[in-house]
């Protein structure tokens with residue numbers, strides 16, 4: 001459920017007409033709903049009620065500080081994967097003891113920054129990384145809390161580019177090697193080995209892969225405890241999928257996911273951490289764009305938008321489907337027609353949808369891409385020298401620009417010309 005609904009023939013973001021935001025900030029832009037962000041966070045938090053837990057929002061999904069602050073004020077921790085994300089979370093007011101640091105390639109500098117500023121734990125992905133965290137911690141005279149990310153060799157049954165839990169993926173250490181790696185970790189004086197981490201992929205639409213992975217983590221917890229390790233926290237990653245279309249069958253709900261966690265891990269008396277990103281932010285955001293031209297092609301018409309693959313890369317990168325809806329609700333009875341919906345970037349891949357049935361549209365009409373809140377703005381680039389598009393946050397009947405559109409000079413003046421030219 002989200003808070004982008006038609007009212008009196010116009011698409012609203014909560015209580016603000018989307019067209020009003022477009023008039024104020026220009027197109028294209030991203031708009032997020034506070035109520036949807038909070039609702040989705042709350043669903044996870046409630047799903048784990050009765051267990052000691054922390055929902056750490058995977059901020060890679062949408063990392064604007066206004067979004068982070070909204071969630072942090074509701075009690076969320078953060079899952080970060082770079083120094084930039086760590087510093088951004090801190091800047092948004094998230095305390096270090098609610099920030100977990102994931103990612104396969106943490107540098108010594110990143111580790112130092114996090115250990116100095118405060119960190120809940122590092123999710124360690126390899127033995128060389130473990131050695132570096134140990135060395136930095138000893139150098140700083142602190143002890144680094146860590147979990148080890150295990151790769152359970154489970155098929156997440158999702159798009160190959162976002163599956164992470166198979167043995168051929170670059171993530172984590174093979175679960176069969178875990179005892180050896182934990183034994184080694186226990187000898188390193190700069191580390192406090194507190195738990196186990198697992199994340200098998202993103203946009204999972206079934207619970208079964210989670211069940212298989214979490215059962216393996218439960219077994220490993222008991223084995224490692226028997227080996228003498230004080231396993232007291234399990235980080236279960238993110239990955240629960242969202243409905244990208246209104247018609248197809250719905251992925252499992254957070255409450256069902258929470259029940260699965262209780263069923264598989266509830267007996268272990270551990271603290272549970274989860275790292276959802278997409279489910280919190282995905283359906284909390286739209287990308288709004290304007291039709292520049294309707295171009296008649298052979299056998300199909302093209303809707304040429306002012307938004308492009310550099311603003312929303314998911315369709316080009318993962319063949320992802322996003323529902324695209326007109327901002328003015330179509331009159332009932334209007335015969336829909338098929339359009340290829342494209343951006344102005346000079347690549348055939350700059351295609352958002354092919355033969356998409358839409359009500360008849362004309363130049364200057366506004367359209368909204370649904371489910372664009374996660375992995376939308378954060379994956380944007382300035383390809384074709386198109387400045388990053390603004391982000392807007394709605395809260396009830398108010399809206400605020402939370403990242404403004406840079407002017408062309410700002411973008412162009414980042415280049416420096418060597419003196420020999």
Ligand code: LLP
Nearest residue numbers: 058102199202203238239275276277278375
């Ligand atoms: N934790 C870890 C360690 C992760 O790698 C990820 C996502 C998450 C949590 C959050 O997963 P989520 O709940 O959002 O599924 N750009 C792709 C998705 C990449 C996901 C990367 N890792 C897309 O647009 O579909």
